[in-house]
Amino acid sequence: MRIDIITGLPALLESPLNDSIVKRSQTKGIVTIAVHDLRDYSDSKHRNIDDYAFGGGAGMVMSPEPIARCIDALSEKRRYDAVIYTTPDGATFDQKRANRLSTKENIIILCGHYKGVDQRIRDKYITSELSIGDYVLSGGELAAAVITDAVVRLLPGVLNDETSALTDTFQDDLLAPPVYTRPAEWRGMEVPPVLISGNGPAIEEWRMEKAMERTKIRRPDLWEKFNQQGDS
Ligand code: ADE
Numbered sequence: 001m002r003i004d005i006i007t008g009l010p011a012l013l014e015s016p017l018n019d020s021i022v023k024r025s026q027t028k029g030i031v032t033i034a035v036h037d038l039r040d041y042s043d044s045k046h047r048n049i050d051d052y053a054f055g056g057g058a059g060m061v062m063s064p065e066p067i068a069r070c071i072d073a074l075s076e077k078r079r080y081d082a083v084i085y086t087t088p089d090g091a092t093f094d095q096k097r098a099n100r101l102s103t104k105e106n107i108i109i110l111c112g113h114y115k116g117v118d119q120r121i122r123d124k125y126i127t128s129e130l131s132i133g134d135y136v137l138s139g140g141e142l143a144a145a146v147i148t149d150a151v152v153r154l155l156p157g158v159l160n161d162e163t164s165a166l167t168d169t170f171q172d173d174l175l176a177p178p179v180y181t182r183p184a185e186w187r188g189m190e191v192p193p194v195l196i197s198g199n200g201p202a203i204e205e206w207r208m209e210k211a212m213e214r215t216k217i218r219r220p221d222l223w224e225k226f227n228q229q230g231d232s
Helices: 011-017 020-027 064-077 095-101 119-124 141-152 200-218 220-229
Strands: 002-007 032-037 050-052 060-062 082-092 106-111 128-131
Touching: 002 011, 002 064, 002 141, 011 020, 011 032, 011 141, 020 032, 020 141, 064 106, 064 119, 082 141, 095 141, 106 141, 128 141, 200 220
Parallel strands: 002 032, 002 106, 082 106, 082 128
Antiparallel strands: 050 060
């Protein structure tokens, strides 16, 4: 898979993309992530990438030309399956969208900034607009890092234990059950005995029970969805 991220603030993406699992997946050659500095596509003397909003009002708008040049240059090299724009008014990113994106070959993520991008870029190039939640960040870079991380960890070969992404919270509309590690007794608190019983089916049953219990209490919306699965 290849992910091209277009941003006016490339430094914001350095650490999230160059550490831990995302870094390892690049080193292993499972994913190529390229960050493109929008200012390199500006033809203004000061490498500007924004301008005043027509009609007035506070806040700058990202200019269309540098973005179009960057997307055009990338599209000359390969075909893109999705051109995503990170914006608080987009559809909410969730595990299902992460799963879907992880099956794509080449994607572009355009990071929004200021008051957003000129609408004509959205109309002409963007295939999906994604928000990572109902709050406003200073820019779309952190959202792009979140989306990239959630997608990359799903790619085959990224996680050591191939099945571990399948047991993630949300993967089957349930929150994950509690987990424990050594020591079995810690400061007077004991690990649930079933987990050290060696009884595989009983452990699975306990985990399912706890996952359902947690979901019911913490996320009634997911619980409802989980229960509807069997009905359709
Ligand atoms: N840019 C600013 N806030 C955002 C959000 N919540 N999601 C995606 N992009 C954003």
